[in-house]
Amino acid sequence: MKAMKFLAVFMVLALLLAACGQAAATEAPAATEAPAATEAAATEAPAASGAPEACADALGCAVFAAGDVIKIGMGAPMTGGNASYGIDISQGATIAMTDAGNIDGWTFALDAQDDGGTAEGGAAVANKFVADPAIVAVAGHIFSGATAAAMPIYEKVGIPMLSPSATNPALTTTGSTVFNRIAFTDLNQGNNAADYIFNTLKVKKLAVLHDGSDYGKGLADIVAAQFVKDGGEVVIEQAITPGETDYTAVLSTVASKTPDAVYFGGYTAEGAVLVNQMKTTGLDKAIFFGCDGTYGEDFLTRTGANGEGAYASIAPASPDSEAKTKFNAAYLEKFGKEAGSLSPYTWAGYDAAAALAAAVKQVAVVADGKLYVPRAALVAAVRGLTNYVGLSGTFSCQSNGECNVDKPQFVVVKDGKWTNAQ
């Protein structure tokens, strides 16, 4: 029976450990609201040491001693099948940090963390950021699912967000004060895509697929609804399991409905597999119509000849201003790739980070050799962005956090390259 006793003791210990782990996890965001206990000395200095009045409210200030770096966070998929989005957008944002210069010697830096583009990853990265007193704002997150999970966490501590690419319409309907975006919404993207497919491509029977994510399903539903409204027929709507490499079975059932085109709401990883396997499952004549999630160089390399004639939508290219040309040159020099080749959001990534840096500059106060960034004022400043001229357009944030009303631009693969569709 000794073994039994040993087991019992072990179980109790395990339970205790599990309980502690959970408590720590749930307390994490709360703890950061008052980092006073641990970090107060260096950072969240109370009014006693001469902090400006703006820091007197509940959210307080981020405080930087001489030599500290002001950090802008970014949660992005840096690994896995959709890594090109995270890598590209964070690279664009890095250049913005250099261009932002400094506030009396305090410089900016980007802290890009891998959230895998998932809700769980988004929450994990958000918890990490709120625990870091040097993070004043977040240029992100990149994917809608991760953004939705991260929003309430930032809301508690007053970290403003400005996403370059989270397009799910529901994100701005939750009443969040911290979330803003310069991406077009999927309502806009989906309705336009459905109209384009029906009116310009003359498609009458459409199959709609999605990956079951916040973003993919949301977009697919919008397209399906609008396509029916236009007078077309949605012959099948199916969800696929993301992360797989064999969708031939589901494509075969889609083929049995003989659609003229297949709309896919999701990302490159699955989109490329679908395009490849459409050729062998009786869908070789159907048009593949993707979205802003299936654009980019990875799609081209993975699909090769099979990708010819596939569509995607991107943020409309703004005319090449002097600043944009300068940025493109800097991007090419630093990362060895053309800006915009990895994802459609290179410029938006730059804009989001640059706009946040500008907002920080607007509210920051220097006192007694320290830099104070009042969090509540920063949240208001980001929401109050008006006529901000960026590389990818001019942005003015509305009261719900939408800063962009542009229509998407449709692109098609022609001779192995993405080209603007008519």
Place this chain on the structure above:
Amino acid sequence: MNDPSSLPLTPKGKNNLQTNTNNAVKKIQSIQNSKFMKLLRPILGVVVSLYIVFRLYQVLVVQHEYGPDTWTRLLISGLIIGGVYALIAIGYTLVYGILFMINFAHGEVMMFGAYAGLYSFWAFKIIPVAGNPPTNFLNAYPILAIILAFLIGMTVSATLGYFLEKIAYRPLRKAPRLVPLISAIGASIFLQNAAMLLFSPQLRDVTNPEILRRGAGWTIVVNGSNVVLPYTGVFTFVLSILLLVGLYILVRKSKLGRAMRATALDKKTAALMGVDVDSTISRTFIISGALAGAAGVMWGLHNGLVYYFVGFIPGIKAFTAAVLGGIGNIPGAMVGGLVLGIVESMGPAALGIDFQLKDVLSFLILIFVLTFRPSGLLGEVLSEEKV
């Protein structure tokens, strides 16, 4: 608890643990034989089969949703994936037959084979071959390149299997059965993360030789509609069947096969009869590793994407296939793999449910087999020790 020798791994503790396991087994058996279970089984069986028949009737007869061309396409994708499952499932079955443990790191062995194939094809693509126009080794000698890639993939996986047994399982040979199982899960996590650090977490695209390019194949006409038999798919299926038949002959006819069967029946007696048990077990791991490596290279050729997690789901599915066919039984693993592949591709369409639920379907099969027929479709020949 003040006697340190009572830790579960020391002989005394081991005996205790064994008695506990035996008690637990008896308890499970008594639950299985109880009145409740005796009643529950037929009732559940009838309910489930009635439901399935009802759904089949609905979809096939009432709605008549898919024509024969669609069913042919579904059958093709099912057979291709089923062949790969069968190859991996053989590895589970061989190891279980001899060591009575589930080698949960087997999917990772396959993943390393897939990476070996990926890098071989890349290397062949780089080697230039003179000619008009100048080409590369991969397209100049495609058959040789494919054979070489398979040999490299199988060698890498076989070596990995060999060392896996030597490092993670052999020291635990005498430990209770749960201990090597936990070691296997540890090895699986270790190998996944090692691959992530070695090869980066990004998805890699496999470069196929031109004659086996993805997305092309023979066309047959079924019901007035073109059904494509993809080259890579046919190649995958034929090669898996050849390897499976080869393995069956090896186990049935060769001296090594006889030694393997003897070891599986009774290790002690086999050793007394002059069978080198340790080397037989090592060779079993080498063989199952080689088959997993072949499955990995095929996976890369057919599906085209390789990353560090690529072995996990096929590994679990193959385990399901092995259990379905009767774990420890070689023809059972083959049948189980093919059946599972077909159920996965045809099941959601036949039952009229969403394709996202195909994994639910395959793991439901695992649960039902374990509950109602733990010995699997073809039944397992149990030796004394296993019971």
